Amino acid sequence: MGRIFSDPSDVAQEEIVWPIESFKLLPELGLVVVISLCQLLTQAALGMSLAPLLILGRHFGIDHEPGQMSWSPAAYSLTVGTFILVAGRIGDLYGHRRAVLVGWFWFGICGLAAGFTVYAKNHGHIYFDVLRALQGIGPAILLPNGVALLGRFYPPGRRKDMAFSFFGLTAPLGFMLGATFSSLIGQLSWWPWIYWVHAIVCFIAAALSWITIPSTIDEDNPLRREKGALDVPGCLTGVSGLILINFAWNQGAVVGWETVYVYLMLLLGILAMSAFFWVEKKATYPLVPLKDLSREIILILVAVGAGWSSFGIWIYYLWQSWLVLRGDSPLKATAQFSPICLSGIIAALLAGYLMSRVQPGYILLGSMVAFGASNVIAAVTPPDLTYWAASFIGVLIAPFGMDCSFPAANLAASDFMSRDKQGVGASLVNTMINYSISIGLGIGSLVETHISHNRSLLDGYRGAHYVGIGLAGLGMLASLVLVRKVDRLS
Numbered sequence: 001m002g003r004i005f006s007d008p009s010d011v012a013q014e015e016i017v018w019p020i021e022s023f024k025l026l027p028e029l030g031l032v033v034v035i036s037l038c039q040l041l042t043q044a045a046l047g048m049s050l051a052p053l054l055i056l057g058r059h060f061g062i063d064h065e066p067g068q069m070s071w072s073p074a075a076y077s078l079t080v081g082t083f084i085l086v087a088g089r090i091g092d093l094y095g096h097r098r099a100v101l102v103g104w105f106w107f108g109i110c111g112l113a114a115g116f117t118v119y120a121k122n123h124g125h126i127y128f129d130v131l132r133a134l135q136g137i138g139p140a141i142l143l144p145n146g147v148a149l150l151g152r153f154y155p156p157g158r159r160k161d162m163a164f165s166f167f168g169l170t171a172p173l174g175f176m177l178g179a180t181f182s183s184l185i186g187q188l189s190w191w192p193w194i195y196w197v198h199a200i201v202c203f204i205a206a207a208l209s210w211i212t213i214p215s216t217i218d219e220d221n222p223l224r225r226e227k228g229a230l231d232v233p234g235c236l237t238g239v240s241g242l243i244l245i246n247f248a249w250n251q252g253a254v255v256g257w258e259t260v261y262v263y264l265m266l267l268l269g270i271l272a273m274s275a276f277f278w279v280e281k282k283a284t285y286p287l288v289p290l291k292d293l294s295r296e297i298i299l300i301l302v303a304v305g306a307g308w309s310s311f312g313i314w315i316y317y318l319w320q321s322w323l324v325l326r327g328d329s330p331l332k333a334t335a336q337f338s339p340i341c342l343s344g345i346i347a348a349l350l351a352g353y354l355m356s357r358v359q360p361g362y363i364l365l366g367s368m369v370a371f372g373a374s375n376v377i378a379a380v381t382p383p384d385l386t387y388w389a390a391s392f393i394g395v396l397i398a399p400f401g402m403d404c405s406f407p408a409a410n411l412a413a414s415d416f417m418s419r420d421k422q423g424v425g426a427s428l429v430n431t432m433i434n435y436s437i438s439i440g441l442g443i444g445s446l447v448e449t450h451i452s453h454n455r456s457l458l459d460g461y462r463g464a465h466y467v468g469i470g471l472a473g474l475g476m477l478a479s480l481v482l483v484r485k486v487d488r489l490s
Helices: 008-014 025-050 053-060 071-094 096-119 124-135 137-153 158-188 192-212 232-255 260-282 295-325 330-337 339-354 360-380 391-397 399-416 419-454 457-489
Strands: none
Touching: 025 071, 025 096, 025 137, 025 158, 025 192, 025 295, 053 071, 053 124, 053 158, 053 295, 071 096, 071 124, 071 137, 071 232, 071 295, 071 419, 096 124, 096 137, 096 192, 124 137, 137 158, 137 419, 158 192, 158 330, 158 339, 158 399, 232 260, 232 419, 295 330, 295 360, 295 391, 295 399, 295 419, 295 457, 330 391, 339 360, 339 391, 339 399, 360 391, 360 399, 360 457, 391 399, 399 419, 419 457
């Protein structure tokens, strides 16, 4: 039941010699750990956006502009989600190991530059947000190529299930590490060191990747010699469309939708995406092989996108309610988030156990329920209610959304795609996850700003959480349809 998308005959015809079969245990563990650093440091950078957000807001003089402050995590998630499509294809053509090394150096260099915006005299927050957006291109390169390496090294089976589960487990751990150390540095030292320390770790990860990942995995791909294999028109139209649509949604909350350039950019983004789908149908080597996407995979992408949009709203506005409404320090807020480490481990192990036993639709349905439940708890919790009565429970539940949906969706895409398109499969899932976080923030911020202006900040935060509940409901619906379709085929 867990392998509904792969055709065993395809694997037999390719006569694949899976690299992991010749590995010993210690090199294998080292490989999985190093590849999982792609996920860990990606989520650490997201934690670095939220934990010291008020410290950054005060420095740049925007601490009374919530819509403007939301751009820090939104800009990062925007480019992570947007450039994954291109990065996965580049990895398929020119080598996933090479792409991972490039991603680490890009991630580190842009992080160094983001720290130096502390010296900007005017409009420092704009420079910072731009560099955060540029920084997001690094994990956009790392995530699909890291997942693709796991997909290429492991044959279908329980070891592959557990490798993907471990990769997913590093998401909450990475967020907590980023939030903890950024809180410590932001409160006790100087905030630019948050980004400089992260950059140093990225360079160390690059060195470890160079040592651990075998260079033989990047043997020449025959597609590299084919004219048009990169699908440049698809790259240009797809990236432009995603950026314009996302920018419009997030900027609309800052300047208002009555501003002409906001809905003009939204219109241009829709036109660019329309051109993208037209180009992909005509391309010899499409960036997204639309004709190869089954209805089941599309349902998985819809569910993942809706669920992670809900998650983006939950984590941002819960954090803001602790910092703004309750007056908690970044360190205290981080401590209150720490239970996600324990529940994240449990969720990842549970996902690894279930993936080879049940179809992905059931796992996704459970994760959507977790996303929705965490938003319900946040929406109805009074600010003065003790943490242990409600917020603690929501923090325990949320990782079952993250750590069950992520490996299940990635594994399904990996098994569905052929070995030479592992980067494309990983790109689709990771695009939906990271792009949806940013879109969810934009929608939630739009609702929150409107309600807060007419009523109160608490009502605005609750309104955003209600949006998160609705998005999780959409994810549940897509998962239920997936379950019914697969059950009929079984």
